[in-house]
Amino acid sequence: MANIKELASKGNFFSPGHRACAGCGGTIILRLLSAAAGENTVFVGATGCMEVVSTIYPYTSWKVPFMHNAFENSAATASGVESAYRALKKRGKINKDINIIAFGGDGGTYDIGLQSLSGAMERGHKLLYVCYDNGAYMNTGIQRSSATPFGASTTTSPAGKEIKGKMQHRKDLTEIMIAHNIPYVAQASIFYWNDFVEKVKKALNVDGPSFIDVLSPCPLGWGSEPSASVELSELAVSTHFWNVFECENGKYKINVKPKKEKPLEEFLFKQQRFKHLKNNPELVEELRRYLNEKYQNLLKKEECSNR
Amino acid sequence: MTKIVAKTGNEAMAEAMRQINPDVVAAYPITPATEIVQIFSSFVSNGEVDTLFVPTESEHSAISACVGAAAAGARVMTGTSSQGLALMHEVLFIAGGLRLPIVICEVNRALSSPINIHCDHSDTMASRDAGWIQIFSEDPQEAYDQTILAMKLSEQLFVPSMVTTDGFIISHAMQRVEIFDDNEVQEYLGEPKRPYNLLDVDNPITVGPLALQDYFMEIKVQQANFIKESRSKIKEILNDFNKKMKRDYSVVEKYMMDDAEFCFVALGSTAGTLRYTVDRLRKEGEKVGLLKVRFYRPFFEEDIVESLKNIKGCAIFDRSDMFAGTGGHLFNDVKSALYNSSSRPFLKDYVYGLGGRDIDVEDIESVYRDIKEFTENNGKGETVKYITVRE
Amino acid sequence: MKKNWKEVEIALITKGGTAEEFKTGDWRSEKPLYKSDKCKQCLQCWLFCPDSSIIVKDGKMLGIDYDHCKGCGICSKVCPFDAIDMVKEEK
Numbered sequence: 110m111a112n113i114k115e116l117a118s119k120g121n122f123f124s125p126g127h128r129a130c131a132g133c134g135g136t137i138i139l140r141l142l143s144a145a146a147g148e149n150t151v152f153v154g155a156t157g158c159m160e161v162v163s164t165i166y167p168y169t170s171w172k173v174p175f176m177h178n179a180f181e182n183s184a185a186t187a188s189g190v191e192s193a194y195r196a197l198k199k200r201g202k203i204n205k206d207i208n209i210i211a212f213g214g215d216g217g218t219y220d221i222g223l224q225s226l227s228g229a230m231e232r233g234h235k236l237l238y239v240c241y242d243n244g245a246y247m248n249t250g251i252q253r254s255s256a257t258p259f260g261a262s263t264t265t266s267p268a269g270k271e272i273k274g275k276m277q278h279r280k281d282l283t284e285i286m287i288a289h290n291i292p293y294v295a296q297a298s299i300f301y302w303n304d305f306v307e308k309v310k311k312a313l314n315v316d317g318p319s320f321i322d323v324l325s326p327c328p329l330g331w332g333s334e335p336s337a338s339v340e341l342s343e344l345a346v347s348t349h350f351w352n353v354f355e356c357e358n359g360k361y362k363i364n365v366k367p368k369k370e371k372p373l374e375e376f377l378f379k380q381q382r383f384k385h386l387k388n389n390p391e392l393v394e395e396l397r398r399y400l401n402e403k404y405q406n407l408l409k410k411e412e413c414s415n416r
Numbered sequence: 417m418t419k420i421v422a423k424t425g426n427e428a429m430a431e432a433m434r435q436i437n438p439d440v441v442a443a444y445p446i447t448p449a450t451e452i453v454q455i456f457s458s459f460v461s462n463g464e465v466d467t468l469f470v471p472t473e474s475e476h477s478a479i480s481a482c483v484g485a486a487a488a489g490a491r492v493m494t495g496t497s498s499q500g501l502a503l504m505h506e507v508l509f510i511a512g513g514l515r516l517p518i519v520i521c522e523v524n525r526a527l528s529s530p531i532n533i534h535c536d537h538s539d540t541m542a543s544r545d546a547g548w549i550q551i552f553s554e555d556p557q558e559a560y561d562q563t564i565l566a567m568k569l570s571e572q573l574f575v576p577s578m579v580t581t582d583g584f585i586i587s588h589a590m591q592r593v594e595i596f597d598d599n600e601v602q603e604y605l606g607e608p609k610r611p612y613n614l615l616d617v618d619n620p621i622t623v624g625p626l627a628l629q630d631y632f633m634e635i636k637v638q639q640a641n642f643i644k645e646s647r648s649k650i651k652e653i654l655n656d657f658n659k660k661m662k663r664d665y666s667v668v669e670k671y672m673m674d675d676a677e678f679c680f681v682a683l684g685s686t687a688g689t690l691r692y693t694v695d696r697l698r699k700e701g702e703k704v705g706l707l708k709v710r711f712y713r714p715f716f717e718e719d720i721v722e723s724l725k726n727i728k729g730c731a732i733f734d735r736s737d738m739f740a741g742t743g744g745h746l747f748n749d750v751k752s753a754l755y756n757s758s759s760r761p762f763l764k765d766y767v768y769g770l771g772g773r774d775i776d777v778e779d780i781e782s783v784y785r786d787i788k789e790f791t792e793n794n795g796k797g798e799t800v801k802y803i804t805v806r807e
Numbered sequence: 808m809k810k811n812w813k814e815v816e817i818a819l820i821t822k823g824g825t826a827e828e829f830k831t832g833d834w835r836s837e838k839p840l841y842k843s844d845k846c847k848q849c850l851q852c853w854l855f856c857p858d859s860s861i862i863v864k865d866g867k868m869l870g871i872d873y874d875h876c877k878g879c880g881i882c883s884k885v886c887p888f889d890a891i892d893m894v895k896e897e898k
Contacts, residue, residue, distance in 0.1 A: 126826030132879035185477035189484025228473030336880030
């Protein structure tokens with residue numbers, strides 16, 4: 110188990126002075142991620158909030174090597190970095206052990222970068238891909254993505270008189286990654302920081318590709334209080350909006366089974382993106398039905414895969 | 417010691433890649449370039465090279481992986497064509513901006529639509545502004561030599577290169593090729609040189625940052641200036657290549673130009689047919705020559721202007737069209753190069769061979785008659801003519 | 808002095824962590840006040856601060872880096888011991 114004092118004494122590799130919004134969940138993810146991975150790590154970031162806020166020339170928040178190529182290709186780029194690393198190691202030009210981590214937002218991961226991610230995972234590169242999942246294209250101004258939850262209002266799925274926000278459920282990217290039969294796939298939430306840190310360490314230790322999807326509260330895009338980001342990360346889990354689980358070599362494990370489940374509304378109505386659902390309780394019911402089904406399925410998968 | 421073998425353009429490029437023995441090759445199949453990486457992957461499978469081969473799921477990912485690998489300090493190559501190069505388009509500019517020494521073996525093929533697998537230069541021309549060196553090959557020999565040369569140029573200048581052959585005409589045509597010894601190639605290239613190294617965890621760098629209004633222009637002007645200055649360095653490196661590897665290449669190649677009054681200007685495989693036609697016309701007493709442009713990017717403006725200074729009428733052969741109503745790419749570049757020159761020949765563009773349409777000696781002879789007439793009429797009339805087309 | 812075109816690096820930042828020189832403290836509209844007497848050194852604030860603005864030395868919370876703190880209030884909210892108050896920022 111990770112220990113706060115230990116983490117704090119080693120520090121992280123993501124310095125302040127970045128231009129993320131106050132209360133940004135993505136930067137909390139990067140701080141924990143870089144602290145868990147340690148100094149011999151190379152990051153490859155997709156175009157998006159976290160890349161933009163952290164590398165405005167001549168300022169960089171990265172205290173470890175960082176590379177940005179384009180929006181849809183951070184996994185392919187990282188697969189090139191990893192191939193170079195292996196080739197140079199084979200030729201004796203590098204002797205250090207180096208972690209390679211690619212990351213992107215949900216737009217760069219679920220949507221435009223899905224092909225690149227799938228290819229890199231299928232080819233078996235030893236790299237960890239982390240998606241900071243805030244459920245919309247926040248960097249361009251809160252447009253819907255395939256990770257936007259049902260009912261959420263975004264600038265391209267605005268809640269209007271006829272259409273009440275996004276009318277499709279989220280794409281289940283974590284399951285798509287599991288279907289790639291890679292050794293390690295997980296979902297995490299920053300509230301369970303210890304679980305997240307352990308997952309990063311586990312992922313970096315497998316001999317092959319790994320993927321972690323982390324819920325990333327976004328005060329601007331969610332219409333939530335900047336101070337509420339950590340609280341929302343807890344509520345998302347205890348309402349089953351977001352499941353904290355892993356799939357290691359095909360075996361599922363739900364890492365957090367909320368002892369006291371909370372009503373979905375507690376999570377939803379701390380966010381402006383869902384406020385129109387107050388007048389549309391049938392949509393809340395539909396979201397609840399979908400989330401419960403997901404959780405029940407997850408319980409079954411946990412049971413079946415461990416039999 | 418060199419040896420003589422029979423190779424197609426694709427085989428010759430694959431052979432050059434084997435001898436270069438890059439650290440990483442990331443590629444995706446596309447006609448007519450598929451063979452290059454196909455042959456190369458058999459070298460990988462048989463342990464003839466130390467390369468790590470990354471068979472990506474698209475050309476976009478292939479060039480993205482090349483960018484990642486090159487930033488990480490590896491010697492990197494790939495091969496592609498047409499739609500593949502077009503799919504790489506976005507990342508070509510990034511590789512240029514990041515100044516990564518990547519070499520692409522590019523086989524010229526028409527861009528869709530209609531879809532077509534045969535040669536024209538629309539694919540390479542569409543990427544001419546990406547900040548890459550672009551070298552055209554006339555035959556498998558040049559394809560082979562220039563692949564090795566390109567690696568050297570890219571690593572000396574920190575500018576990526578694409579070496580092109582003409583689809584099927586060169587890529588699949590077998591010719592005599594003189595091959596260097598493996599160790600000669602290794603000795604010539606030496607250890608890879610890199611502008612920076614992402615994997616140096618002790619000296620962490622940030623590659624590809626966001627640069628806004630306060631710095632973007634400085635970074636791009638630096639790149640533009642470097643490319644401008646690179647022309648003299650390319651000449652030095654080419655001379656050195658000629659000396660060490662016993663070749664006789666120049667950035668633009670003049671044939672029978674000394675006393676010529678008229679000339680043809682062209683890129684790639686058509687130069688061979690043009691040279692043959694020049695010989696035929698010369699036998700009839702016509703004062704005609706050929707200017708073959710080897711380097712299209714950077715554009716050797718001064719050399720071209722100098723070569724054309726005593727020419728009365730000049731026929732530009734373009735295997736691509738800009739769809740701007742002003743003809744092809746080479747024509748427009750040559751035309752603007754000549755604008756401030758005191759001695760300007762009459763220029764006319766002959767767009768030919770799109771989608772692999774053949775061009776033969778008779779076509780070229782009629783171009784010769786046409787450019788003569790155009791010149792005698794002081795350049796009156798249309799300046800762009802589509803040839804090898806049913807009227 | 809900003810670098811001219813001959814001096815800039817090739818699309819590159821050659822040193823790590825230079826963002827620290829960029830102060831984001833003036834973004835604040837609210838300010839966290841640290842009450843050391845109530846602090847039990849659990850470091851929850853350090854864990855969750857998006858701006859690495861909780862100063863920790865030898866495993867001990869020492870205070871707040873006002874040069875970078877954007878005043879989001881997460882530290883105050885996650886503190887189980889009520890050791891951080893949010894107050895209006897005064898210029």
